[in-house]
Amino acid sequence: MKKTLVTIGVLACMFASCQSKQETATTCNQENPVVSTIMARRSIRKYKPQPVEREKMDLILQCGINAPNGQNKQSWEVRVVDNPALLDEMKEAIAKGHPNMPAEMAKGCFRGAPTMVFIARDTKYDFSPYDCGLLAENMVLSAWSMGIGSVCLGSPVRFLTDNAECVPYLEKLGFSEGYELSLCVGFGYAEETPEAKPRDWGKVKYVD
Ligand SMILES: Cc1cc2nc3c(=O)[nH]c(=O)nc-3n(C[C@H](O)[C@H](O)[C@H](O)COP(=O)(O)O)c2cc1C
Known part of the structure; x- marks a missing residue:
């Protein structure tokens, strides 16, 4: 019974x-x-301090550049920063470049991720934002499958590109002429397990 x-x-x-x-x-x-x-997969905003091992990042980056992309132009450039001192300097430059921004916002703009990936798009190609987004998606999914958390970040793109203080750091990233920073993605080992956010199935329709 x-x-x-x-x-x-x-x-x-x-x-x-x-x-x-x-x-x-x-x-x-x-x-x-x-x-x-x-x-x-969930966006992670609390991380353990250690950066992702470079061999693991290499695999994640390989998955990224194997994303579908328009005409196989690979209209992206990718820079990886896992040096905590450099990440701190970038956050300090963001704070200096935004004197009215609360200090916590500048400090937390990479969401504590110890490995940051900066993705630039080829401004000469109209589909490059999609190429960069698909590259990022391949990276976050492959990372998650390997037990590595991530978060896509749009706000640091604005914070790094709208002021003079951050110019030296954009130069240090060294994107080619004609490329502009388009998306940032943080990676690391998660220190939180967020719930899934609801999705709206009503936005999807079959059309006969
Ligand atoms: C283009 C893009 C920009 C984003 N920018 C930010 C950001 O600036 N800060 C942040 O905390 N999360 C950012 N996110 C993460 C989203 O908030 C998150 O993906 C969304 O709330 C859904 O949650 P989930 O990823 O856990 O499913 C961004 C995601 C994307 C795709």
């Missing part, structure tokens, strides 16, 4: 857990490692 009740309970949970598309994907595709990585 007890066993039957437990079985009914488990089946009821499984049924309930598959009621929304989001939950169906989360709970019912655990056996597919790509799907489960996609569904389990």
Whole structure:
């Protein structure tokens, strides 16, 4: 009797857990490692201090540059900074360049990620923002599959490009002529396990 009740309970949970598309994907595709990585990934904003090992970053970067991209132009350039002193200097420059910004905001602008990836786009190619986004997505997903957290960051792009204090650091990143900083992505070992944020399935429609 007890066993039957437990079985009914488990089946009821499984049924309930598959009621929304989001939950169906989360709970019912655990056996597919790509799907489960996609569904389990979350943006991480608290990290352990150690940078990601460079051999692991190399693999993540290889996954990045193997993303689909328009006409295989690879309209990106990528710079990796895992030197904590340099990251601190960049945050200080952001603070100096934004005197009205709360100090905590400048300090936290990389969300504590110990390895920062700066992605620039080729301004001569209109689809380069998508190329850079797909590169970033391949990186965050491959990282997650390896137990490494990440966060895509748009705000540091603005903070690094809208003032004179940060110019030396943009120069240090050394992007080619015609490329502009487009997206930052922080990587590291997670020190938090955030919940999934809800997604709106209503934005998706089949059109017959
Ligand atoms: C283009 C882009 C810019 C983002 N900029 C920031 C940012 O400046 N700061 C931040 O904390 N998160 C940033 N995020 C992360 C989003 O807030 C996050 O992906 C979203 O809330 C969904 O949460 P999830 O990634 O955990 O699913 C950015 C994400 C993207 C794709």
